[in-house]
Amino acid sequence: MKVTYKLLHQDKTTGARYGKLIFTAPDGSTQEYETPMFMPVGTQATVKTLSPEQVKATKPGIILANTYHLWLRPGENIVKKAGGLHQFMNWHSPILTDSGGYQVFSLAHNKKKDITEEGVHFKSELDGSKLFLTPEKSIEIQNKLDSDIAMSFDECPPATADERYLKNSVERTLRWAARGKAVHKNPHQSLFGIVQGGPHQNLRKWSAEQTVKLGFDGYAVGGVANDDENKDAMYQAVEYSTPYLPSNQVRYLMGVGEPVDLVECVKRGIDIFDCVSPTRLARHGNALVAGIKITTTNEPKENRINLKNAKFTEDFTPLEHDCDCYTCKNYTKAYLHHLIKCDEAFGKTLLSIHNIRFLIRLTEKMREAIKADRYADFIQDFYGPNQP
RNA sequence: GCUGGAGUCGUCUAGUGGCUAUGACAGCAGACUGUAAAUCUGCCGGGGUUCCCCCAUCGUUGGUUCGAGUCCAACCUCCAGCA
Numbered sequence: 001m002k003v004t005y006k007l008l009h010q011d012k013t014t015g016a017r018y019g020k021l022i023f024t025a026p027d028g029s030t031q032e033y034e035t036p037m038f039m040p041v042g043t044q045a046t047v048k049t050l051s052p053e054q055v056k057a058t059k060p061g062i063i064l065a066n067t068y069h070l071w072l073r074p075g076e077n078i079v080k081k082a083g084g085l086h087q088f089m090n091w092h093s094p095i096l097t098d099s100g101g102y103q104v105f106s107l108a109h110n111k112k113k114d115i116t117e118e119g120v121h122f123k124s125e126l127d128g129s130k131l132f133l134t135p136e137k138s139i140e141i142q143n144k145l146d147s148d149i150a151m152s153f154d155e156c157p158p159a160t161a162d163e164r165y166l167k168n169s170v171e172r173t174l175r176w177a178a179r180g181k182a183v184h185k186n187p188h189q190s191l192f193g194i195v196q197g198g199p200h201q202n203l204r205k206w207s208a209e210q211t212v213k214l215g216f217d218g219y220a221v222g223g224v225a226n227d228d229e230n231k232d233a234m235y236q237a238v239e240y241s242t243p244y245l246p247s248n249q250v251r252y253l254m255g256v257g258e259p260v261d262l263v264e265c266v267k268r269g270i271d272i273f274d275c276v277s278p279t280r281l282a283r284h285g286n287a288l289v290a291g292i293k294i295t296t297t298n299e300p301k302e303n304r305i306n307l308k309n310a311k312f313t314e315d316f317t318p319l320e321h322d323c324d325c326y327t328c329k330n331y332t333k334a335y336l337h338h339l340i341k342c343d344e345a346f347g348k349t350l351l352s353i354h355n356i357r358f359l360i361r362l363t364e365k366m367r368e369a370i371k372a373d374r375y376a377d378f379i380q381d382f383y384g385p386n387q388p
Numbered sequence: 389g390c391u392g393g394a395g396u397c398g399u400c401u402a403g404u405g406g407c408u409a410u411g412a413c414a415g416c417a418g419a420c421u422g423u424a425a426a427u428c429u430g431c432c433g434g435g436g437u438u439c440c441c442c443c444a445u446c447g448u449u450g451g452u453u454c455g456a457g458u459c460c461a462a463c464c465u466c467c468a469g470c471a
Contacts, residue, residue: 043423064422102422125424156422194422225421234421255422276423283426284419310416348426 001025001094001148003190003217005035005250005271011375014267018370021061021250021272023094023148026188031093033061035250035271036366038262038359039096041279044069045079045089047356048279049349052090057326058357059364062149063091064274067141068100068133072126076144084146096274097147099138099180101194102255105156105226115155117172135176136183143186149218150184152177154194156223159233166198170207178214190217192252195241198223199233204240218250221270225255231299235264242269258302259362260292263382266366267375273363278355283348285340287319288358291384300383305333307351312337325357326350 001023009018016036023031040047040055043066047055055063065085070076082088085095104120107113114121119134135153142150154173157166173196184191193216197203211219221241224234238253245251253270256262262273278288281304291303305312305319315333323329327336327350339347369378 039422041423048423049426066423069423096422098422103424105422107424151422154422220422222422252422257421261421273421275421276425277421280420280423280425280427284428285426286420306418308417343426345426 001031002188003094003149003250005218005248007247009371011370012373013376014379015269016266016366016370016375017247017251017269017271018367019250019271021094033094034367035061036262036266036363036370037061037272038356038363039064039272039274040356041274041276042089042091043276044073045085047352049283049345049352050279050356054326054349054353055091055356056093058353058360060093060356060360062094062096062272064096064098065089065145065147066098066100066103067138067145067151068098068103070097070145071100071133071141072124072131076141080144080146086146094148096149096252097142097145097151098254099142099151099153100133101138101151101154101222102156104133105158115172117175119153135180139180139184139191143184143189146186147189149190149192150186151220152180152191152193152216154196154222156226157196157198159198159226159230161198163198163200163203166196166200166203170196170203174207174210174214177211177216181214181216192216192218192220194220194222194254195245196223197237197240199237201240204237205244208241208244212244212246216249218252219245220252220254222254224253225257225275231261231264234261235268238265238268238270245269259288259359260300260302260382262359262362263366263379266370267379273359275359278359279352282351282355285347285351286355287336287351288355289320292382307333307336307340307347309337319354320358323354323357323361325354327354327357 004022005019007017007019019035021033021035039062040060041064045065070079079085079088086092104113119132122131124131138153139150153176155169157169177193193211193214195208195211197207221238224237242251250271251269252272253265255275256273257275285308286304286306289303289305292300293303295301312333317333318328320328331350336347336350369375
């Protein structure tokens with residue numbers, strides 16, 4: 001399905017955006033989803049530990065899948081034979097596929113990649129075989145997967161990269177974006193461009209302007225979810241990017257994030273987010289809960305509880321009293337603690353449901369606040385008495 | 389009662405004369421941002437404001453030895469077989 005964005009309201013004081021993504025099918029039928037939106041991540045054509053029905057119950061708009069992983073396994077041609085990704089994984093709402101660009105970054109630790117102008121040489125982590133991913137190849141794979149939104153193949157440089165490297169990287173990412181766009185053939189699939197530039201205002205501005213000049217169906221801000229310790233730098237990178245993006249198109253902040261990040265980045269003009277955090281935290285026994293905590297570095301962090309902790313052994317209350325998710329409506333912390341201690345799959349499922357629903361509920365609250373021009377108050381309430 | 393075997397951390401386990409006694413599980417915490425993550429890290433005999441220091445420790449007691457979880461003896465407990 002092809003996607004368009006409609007900006008419906010901007011918060012009077014902060015400028016935060018409320019809008020709708022409208023997906024149009026080949027037969028002319030449409031599906032609409034409101035923004036701000038959080039997209040659960042289903043890298044390998046599944047949101048880990050959840051059935052499509054369980055994902056659906058958290059009321060998401062779009063979900064993510066990954067080009068790189070599906071290319072390696074089962075292979076894009078198998079997915080195509082299955083009738084496309086939607087059919088293959090039984091997910092009949094929109095799917096966005098990441099391009100594999102992030103894997104260029106995340107696989108870099110073991111020096112199993114080599115970035116050239118033509119593309120990126122990988123060494124498969126599955127069997128050690130040599131792989132070569134190019135912008136054209138990434139788009140071709142995404143065409144075959146038949147996701148609704150394809151992402152340009154970009155380079156996501158590490159936070160430690162210097163300005164000189166970043167400048168070259170941004171330029172190359174632009175050339176890659178143009179090459180990808182040139183071979184993008186699927187008329188029922190949208191293609192998004194990605195703004196890079198690290199923490200530098202000039203590079204972010206330039207990257208945004210040049211990417212917009214190429215012309216895409218939507219725009220992403222990338223390369224911000226790879227610095228552990230500096231939220232201000234992350235927010236600033238967003239601030240340096242969004243002003244140069246067209247207001248009548250959607251903005252997607254890739255890989256983010258924590259509840260506080262969603263709140264702060266919507267304020268800075270972002271519409272959609274994705275993050276592995278809710279599902280990964282869930283599998284590791286953690287549940288997101290309301291409120292924030294201030295860390296030793298004075299950074300506001302998401303508030304969460306670790307169900308592995310012995311103190312929940314006899315806690316017969318739900319994770320959150322006011323949460324409407326399946327987990328909170330039916331199960332206690334004591335039960336979740338028990339399942340997690342026993343390493344039962346159902347515990348991971350229940351926590352995944354809660355954590356995803358938690359972030360989606362947060363976006364729902366943000367939408368209501370924006371529509372009512374109360375987003376500044378919403379932020380204040382979000383921080384509560386611990387406000388930095 | 390006799391004969392043989394065995395006792396090491398909460399549990400299982402390595403260790404057969406040499407200095408800090410393995411490893412796993414359990415337990416207690418922590419980390420996680422476009423998923424090489426249902427993963428990883430730390431602690432896990434006692435005490436000290438946990439760099440580090442002190443004390444204890446391989447069933448018990450004694451012995452051999454420069455040195456013992458390891459060899460010897462007695463005892464205790466458990467297991468197997470025979471009565």
